[in-house]
Every structure is written in C-alpha cells, then in structure tokens.
Amino acid sequence: MRSYTDLPRATRLTVLFVVALFALSAVVLLIFRVARSGALPGTTVVGVDVGGMDGEELRRALREVQEARGGDELEVSPSGDDALGAGSAGTQGSVTTSGTDMGYRIDVVSTAGNVLERGRQGNPFAALADHLVSTFGTITEEPIDSFDEEEFRSWLERNDGELSTQPFPGGVEFEGSNVTPRYPEAGLVLDESELESKALGATRAPGEDTITVATEEAEPPTTDADVDELVESAEDLVSGPVTLTRPNGILTISPGEIGAATRVVVIEEDNDTRLDLRVGATALQRSLGDRVAQLETEPQDATFQLSGSSVNVVPSVEGFEFAPRTSARQVLKVASRRNRTGKLKGNTVEADFTTKDAKALKITEQVSSFTTLHSCCEPRVTNIHVIADMVDGVVIEPGESFSLNDFVGPRTTANGFVGAPAISDGEFVEEVGGGISQFATTFFNAIYFGGYDFLEYQAHSYYISRYPMGREATISSPAPDLAFLNDSDAGIYVDTSYTDTSITVTFYGNVNGEIESATGAPYNFTRPKRECRTNPDLKKGEEVVVQTGYEGFDIEVTRIFPSGDEEEFFTRYQNGPTIVERRKC
Structure with missing residues (x-):
C-alpha cells in the first residue's frame, strides 16, 4: 500500500485542504455553538423574530403567534345552492368566527423544540449551514399546529343549525286526542373533513378570510x-x-x-x-x-x-x-x-x-317522677302550664345535654307567658314569665331522682317553703339556667302533667336502680334584717309591714346511688329582710 508521502504532490495538497476545511468548519461550528444560545439569530416563526429567545420567552412568543393567527376573523358558509337560511351573522347561511373559536392551537413545546434544534443538529454540515444562513440571512420555521379535536367538535355542534340541517327522523304532533304524523325528511350537512382543512389553511394565512364548504345530502335513519x-x-x-x-x-x-x-x-x-x-x-x-x-x-x-x-x-x-x-x-x-x-x-x-x-333509645319504663303543689288560679300558674306544655314529649338521647333556657327560649307574651310575681333582690316584683321556677324545681327533682348528671343549676337565694330544702332550682333569662347530661345508655322521654294546684314532671328511660336522698338539718342560721321605707301618706307613729322577714341558713342534701356512691349538694339560703313603712324612718 502506498503511503501518504508516495502520493503525488497535487493529491497531497488536496487531501490537506480537505482536512483543513473540515477542521476549520468544526472550529467555526464550535465557536458558533458556544457564542450563540437560544434560537439562532434571524430565526422567524410566522414573521415573528424569535432570534436569541430560549425557554419561557420563546414559548411566550409562540403563544402570541397562536393568539394572533387565531384571532383573525373567518367567515364560513355552505357552498353554492346548498346555503341555508339567514345565519347568525354576516351573509345568508354563514357563520362569522375565528380560528381560536374553532380550537386552533400551536404545539408550543414541539415548535419551540424545532426552533432550538436549528444549528444544533447531529449532522454538522446541516448545523453549520443553519449558522451561516442565520448570519447572512433569515431562517423560517413553520409552527406545528392543528385544531383541538374536542373544541372543533364543540364548535360544530354550536353552529350546526346555521351551516347544516340535520335529517328529520319524523314524529307526531298531538292536539287533544288527535294525532298528526310528521314524515322523515332528508338534510344537508357540511363535509367536516373539508371544513377542517380549509379552516386550518385560512387560519394560517394572515388577515380575514372567507371559506365555502361543500354539503352533502343526509338521508333520515327512519322511514x-x-x-x-x-x-x-x-x-x-x-x-x-x-x-x-x-x-x-x-x-x-x-x-x-x-x-x-x-x-x-x-x-x-x-x-x-x-x-x-x-x-x-x-x-x-x-x-x-x-x-x-x-x-x-x-x-x-x-x-x-x-x-x-x-x-x-x-x-x-x-x-x-x-x-x-x-x-x-x-x-x-x-x-x-x-x-x-x-x-x-x-x-x-x-x-x-x-x-x-325510637326502639334504639331503649325507653321502656318510668325512671323518676316529682310533683310540687301551688295555689290555684294565680297568673303564675298560667306560666307554669305554658312551660310544661313546651317541654312535654321532649326526647333526650344518650350522651345528649339538655338546657331548659335554650329549649324554652325567651319568656315573652308572644310565646304565651303572662306577667306574674317573681323574686328580685329579695323582693317580690312583677315580670313576664314569673313563677316558672316552680317548674324548674319540679324538673330539678326529676333529674335528681333519675340519677342524671347536673351541668348547671342554681337554688333560690331565699328559701321558699313549698319546695324541698336544698333540692330546688330557679331559672331566669339568660341565667341562671337548669341543664343536665343524659349520662345513661338509654334515652329519656319527658312527660309533664298538671292540675289547677300541682305540676308533675316524669322521666321515662331505663331503670338502673332507685335513687335515695338524705337531707341534713339546717344550720348556720342568720336572722333577717329590718329595713324601713319612708311613706309620707302614713300617720305619725303608724307602721305598715310590707314584707315579713325570714331566716337564712345552710343545708346539705346527699344523693345516694344504687352503687352506694354519694353526691353532696350544698345550699346557702340568704335571710330575707323585714320591710316596714313609716311616715319618717
């Protein structure tokens, strides 16, 4: 085999020139690639210069191209004698729209990839050629585009009535008991493939455009x-x-x-x-x-x-x-x-x-019942009966708490309550709903002997002889309240009943033994104070007793559960003043 030195001088020079040319091209290509990032200078997409752009900047430019292309007005109409009646806009049987409305989209990612591939191909000659062209001229890259299939189909459905008339399958019309037949009729429908092709071409072309699309007769599916x-x-x-x-x-x-x-x-x-x-x-x-x-x-x-x-x-x-x-x-x-x-x-x-x-609540028998007595026919009795009627039939589920104030709500005349005597600061006053503490006391004792857990209660400040000592409660709005928790495994059904002289509250549920109660002797007595009020209408030396005072004392009550556990209830009753009136105190 002949060596390089054995070749003729002209041949050796030619080989040397080719090698040098390759080396120079490689060096130039390397310099171009190092010096140029992003799209090559002079690169355009649909006339928009994207040279030097890369990443999000390039993708944003392509989206702007899509918006500009798709925004041009496009008028679509059936061809020739197939045109239908007046369309929604423009000429007869036509629809004015745009590529964007029809779902025109540029594949931004793929198009950007093609742009950035120019000058970076695996073929060094093609890559160098792109660099040279971009240096002395312009590189044009066409976008990858199409209509989004779902949006194009939606556009067809929206405009079907303007551009096509679907075949009528037939039917009937009713007028009373009379029936009129409506026989099938053929329709005219657009060639969807031609529409898509022409619309895409028109969208790619700059400016407004009008396209006509062939229609074909569509036979009805029925006879x-x-x-x-x-x-x-x-x-x-x-x-x-x-x-x-x-x-x-x-x-x-x-x-x-x-x-x-x-x-x-x-x-x-x-x-x-x-x-x-x-x-x-x-x-x-x-x-x-x-x-x-x-x-x-x-x-x-x-x-x-x-x-x-x-x-x-x-x-x-x-x-x-x-x-x-x-x-x-x-x-x-x-x-x-x-x-x-x-x-x-x-x-x-x-x-x-x-x-x-109802059955799941296991309410089967009487758990507790308590009755208190009162005088007949007083206004307070009306209030006792009103609140009793409200609470009658209440069901309290296991684990549920019950607040008398929350359940009954405001004591107003609109709710059926009337004015009656009540105690305020040790004196009897008139207020709407007065007297319902008797119901609260009766309700308290039903809770007490049912063995349920008290959440909130307050005894009267002054002892009232018609109630059991240490086992009674008062109620007012918004406080004090009477509330308890049904801590048993059965529901509670509350029954209330009354006569002219009594009120009874009975709890039904599931008995778990009988509650006993022990009341201690009162102790720590306090004598009533004496208060004098001036009444100029009285004679000199005359004295009128407005309110007879009563002693205060402490008392303890013990609730004894079937298990032998005990719960102490301590109550301190204040003394009530003796109030007299004199001409001069």
Missing part, C-alpha cells in the same frame, strides 16, 4: 312506515284518560294533558334506528299543576305512648312525595292497560324519627 307505526302507538296513548290512585285521592290525567307532555325520541340499537314515545317529567308536572300536592303526605315521627309506668313506641309513618319521572314512566305503562288505571307511585319520605330510632 314513513316507522312514523305510521308510531302514530298507532300515539293514538293508543291518548285514547282516554289515565287514572292513578292513592289512599287519600285520585289523579286523573286527560288525553290532552298526556299529549302535551309526550315527546318523540330516536333510539339507536344494534345499528337499527327506531322511533318511540316518552312522557316528559317536567312537562307532565307542569300540566298537572297543584293537583299532585293534594296526594302528597308528610311523614309522621315515631312517638311514645304511656301506659301506667311503662312506655310503648307508636310507629312512625312514611310520607309520600310526587316523583315526576316515576309518574311519567307510569303513565306510558298504565295507558297500555285495558282499564287505564293504576296505583300512583312516587317517593317514600322517611320520618326524621323512625320506629327503629
């Missing part, structure tokens, strides 16, 4: 025979009234109401298309108006019925609610029967407090 068969079904449907019954009434739907609510639907199954009738739920409800409300019933909660010292559950009753969709389907079904009569179906409305809920 006249299908409509004739549908007419027979429609005539049967409105051949007479439909009667739907409930225990509390009858709903009669006339042929006219049935027809007004009926529509034709096209059903496609296994490459077969057929016509059918459906009664529309909304249309049926509109036709029936308020008549359905007379057949609806409210659910009734389960309650408790007392029998001596035991408790029975009175079952809940489900309510009934008219269900338009169910009834619409039922009308079609019942209309096919010979007697055209059926039981009205609807939604069952469950009670808020069901039989199951």
Whole structure:
C-alpha cells in the first residue's frame, strides 16, 4: 500500500485542504455553538423574530403567534345552492368566527423544540449551514399546529343549525286526542373533513378570510312506515284518560294533558334506528299543576305512648312525595292497560324519627317522677302550664345535654307567658314569665331522682317553703339556667302533667336502680334584717309591714346511688329582710 508521502504532490495538497476545511468548519461550528444560545439569530416563526429567545420567552412568543393567527376573523358558509337560511351573522347561511373559536392551537413545546434544534443538529454540515444562513440571512420555521379535536367538535355542534340541517327522523304532533304524523325528511350537512382543512389553511394565512364548504345530502335513519307505526302507538296513548290512585285521592290525567307532555325520541340499537314515545317529567308536572300536592303526605315521627309506668313506641309513618319521572314512566305503562288505571307511585319520605330510632333509645319504663303543689288560679300558674306544655314529649338521647333556657327560649307574651310575681333582690316584683321556677324545681327533682348528671343549676337565694330544702332550682333569662347530661345508655322521654294546684314532671328511660336522698338539718342560721321605707301618706307613729322577714341558713342534701356512691349538694339560703313603712324612718 502506498503511503501518504508516495502520493503525488497535487493529491497531497488536496487531501490537506480537505482536512483543513473540515477542521476549520468544526472550529467555526464550535465557536458558533458556544457564542450563540437560544434560537439562532434571524430565526422567524410566522414573521415573528424569535432570534436569541430560549425557554419561557420563546414559548411566550409562540403563544402570541397562536393568539394572533387565531384571532383573525373567518367567515364560513355552505357552498353554492346548498346555503341555508339567514345565519347568525354576516351573509345568508354563514357563520362569522375565528380560528381560536374553532380550537386552533400551536404545539408550543414541539415548535419551540424545532426552533432550538436549528444549528444544533447531529449532522454538522446541516448545523453549520443553519449558522451561516442565520448570519447572512433569515431562517423560517413553520409552527406545528392543528385544531383541538374536542373544541372543533364543540364548535360544530354550536353552529350546526346555521351551516347544516340535520335529517328529520319524523314524529307526531298531538292536539287533544288527535294525532298528526310528521314524515322523515332528508338534510344537508357540511363535509367536516373539508371544513377542517380549509379552516386550518385560512387560519394560517394572515388577515380575514372567507371559506365555502361543500354539503352533502343526509338521508333520515327512519322511514314513513316507522312514523305510521308510531302514530298507532300515539293514538293508543291518548285514547282516554289515565287514572292513578292513592289512599287519600285520585289523579286523573286527560288525553290532552298526556299529549302535551309526550315527546318523540330516536333510539339507536344494534345499528337499527327506531322511533318511540316518552312522557316528559317536567312537562307532565307542569300540566298537572297543584293537583299532585293534594296526594302528597308528610311523614309522621315515631312517638311514645304511656301506659301506667311503662312506655310503648307508636310507629312512625312514611310520607309520600310526587316523583315526576316515576309518574311519567307510569303513565306510558298504565295507558297500555285495558282499564287505564293504576296505583300512583312516587317517593317514600322517611320520618326524621323512625320506629327503629325510637326502639334504639331503649325507653321502656318510668325512671323518676316529682310533683310540687301551688295555689290555684294565680297568673303564675298560667306560666307554669305554658312551660310544661313546651317541654312535654321532649326526647333526650344518650350522651345528649339538655338546657331548659335554650329549649324554652325567651319568656315573652308572644310565646304565651303572662306577667306574674317573681323574686328580685329579695323582693317580690312583677315580670313576664314569673313563677316558672316552680317548674324548674319540679324538673330539678326529676333529674335528681333519675340519677342524671347536673351541668348547671342554681337554688333560690331565699328559701321558699313549698319546695324541698336544698333540692330546688330557679331559672331566669339568660341565667341562671337548669341543664343536665343524659349520662345513661338509654334515652329519656319527658312527660309533664298538671292540675289547677300541682305540676308533675316524669322521666321515662331505663331503670338502673332507685335513687335515695338524705337531707341534713339546717344550720348556720342568720336572722333577717329590718329595713324601713319612708311613706309620707302614713300617720305619725303608724307602721305598715310590707314584707315579713325570714331566716337564712345552710343545708346539705346527699344523693345516694344504687352503687352506694354519694353526691353532696350544698345550699346557702340568704335571710330575707323585714320591710316596714313609716311616715319618717
């Protein structure tokens, strides 16, 4: 084999020149690549200079190109004699839109990748050529673009009525019990492939543009025979009234109401298309108006019925609610029967407090009961009866707390309370709701002997002889309150009853033994003070006793549980002043 030195001088010079040229090209290419970052200088996309851009700056520029291209106005219309009636805008049978509206998108990531690839190809000659062109001229890169398939399809659906007329599958029209056939008709629809191609080309071209798209006749999927068969079904449907019954009434739907609510639907199954009738739920409800409300019933909660010292559950009753969709389907079904009569179906409305809920509370027997006495026929008795009626029948679930103030609310005349004597700062005053502390005391003792946990209570400041010492409570708004926790595993049913001279509160639940109570002797007595008030109307030396004073004292009461545990209740009663009036104190 001949060595390099054996070659003719001219050949050696040629080889040396080629090698030097390659080396120089490599050096130049390396210099270009090091010196130039981002898109090569002079690179344009749709006339926009993106030279030197990289990363987000380049992608932002491409999005602006997309916005500019897609924003140009584009008018679309069917071609020639196929044009339809007046369109939504512009010329007859046309739609004015834009590429953006039709879903025009530039693949920003892929296009940016192509731009940045220029001058960086694996082929060094192609890369060097790009660098040289960018140095002395312009590199043009076309964007990768298309219509977003979902948005383009949505645009077609929105504008279908302007550019196409879909084939009419046929149907029927109702007027009372009369049925009129409407036979199938062919339609004209746009060539969607041509539309997409022309719209994309027009969007790529700068400025406004108009495109015309060919249409083709579309045959209906049904025949006249299908409509004739549908007419027979429609005539049967409105051949007479439909009667739907409930225990509390009858709903009669006339042929006219049935027809007004009926529509034709096209059903496609296994490459077969057929016509059918459906009664529309909304249309049926509109036709029936308020008549359905007379057949609806409210659910009734389960309650408790007392029998001596035991408790029975009175079952809940489900309510009934008219269900338009169910009834619409039922009308079609019942209309096919010979007697055209059926039981009205609807939604069952469950009670808020069901039989199951009531039984789960395990309220089976009397837990505690307490009665206090009072004089007859005083205004305070009215208030005692009002609050007793409010609380009667209350159910307190296991783990639930009960506040008398929260449950009863403000004592106002609007709520049935009247003015009656009450104690304020040791004196008797008149206030609306006065006297209800007697109910609070009775309620307190039902809690006490039921063995439940007191959350809040306050005894009277002064001892009142009609109440048991140390086992009584007062109540006012917003405080003091009487509240307790049902800390048992069974619910509590509260029963209140009264006579003209007594009030009784009874708790029913699940007995866990009997509560006992021990009351100690009063101690730490304090004598009443004497207060004098001036009354100039009295004679000299005359004295009138306005209020007789009473002693204060301390007392302790012990609640004894079946387990042997004890709970102490300490009460300190203040002394009440003797109040007298004299002409001069």
